[in-house]
Amino acid sequence: MSTDTDQQLIDLSLNGNINAFAKLVEKYKHMVYTVAFRMVKRREEAEEVAQDTFLNAYNNLSKFKKRSKFSTWLYRIVYNKSLDYLKSNKNRSTLELDAIEKYVGPTDESFFENIDREERKEIIKGALNKLSPKDNALVVFFYFEELSLKEISKIMGLKENAIKVRLFRCRQQLAAILSERLAPETIKCYEGRR
């Protein structure tokens, strides 16, 4: 069963095989939950949104067109559900895109081993938390799922050029935030990896 494709699992689910759908849930739950969490920024609510996403997907599985990938379709559902949740709860984290601070480059030597890995992750998560919900979703789709701009455009309902611009501005914001919060030595170490 590990070689089952998404379409096989969908067909089995449509025939009433609930275990097949459970496999789809297991396969995509991390990504769906991550998108929901990065957008709504609260664990319990993100869990609720992610669960509703799968419920919605199951109820509308017969309407899934094979033109796009199942994952693209699923991410579109979670993206829209997260936006609906934010609209209904008016719980938005906004970051004015114009307020980008001046970038200050690293200057010191590398002291990578001195920074705890978990601490570093928390700092980066904190920086991601400063982004708007849509920008957070964009970061997840682009960096974690490595979706193409075309696929992201289908999910978010934005033109590819708009996504490019948004991505560029996200990176600028993150660079500005992280250059303040991370030690210059840490940044130097990331750069040294490349």
Add this chain to the structure above:
Amino acid sequence: MKEEDKLNHSNEWITDAIKEVGLETPSPEFTRNVLSKLAKNKVKDSQIEYRPLITKNGWAFVVLLVISVFVLSFDVGERESNGEQTILEKAFDFLSYDFFSGIQLSDTVVMGTVLFAVFACFQIITLKRFIEKQV
């Protein structure tokens, strides 16, 4: 290093930094919760009774009406030859009596109303397809 070069240079290390964070993990009972909600919804759906917009009795009435009009229309031919006013003619005379006298509608109003009805029907179909695509 120029400001622009610094920014471009910074973007490369951000990719590594973001990827290091990794995906979030939902609760261990996540899948079980989804499946149990699915099961609950199935039970709810089976309890919902769907009623048709037009009942069987309603359809029977409509069919009866159509048949009556059809039968009466045969009566027209027979009475016309005798010079009597048919039942339908009497009914239409009653309905049109003084209700619509004096009302004059221009061609523009009639055409506008017809076009409005056509576009309204078109929009209903288009909107229905659009809403279905949203899912």
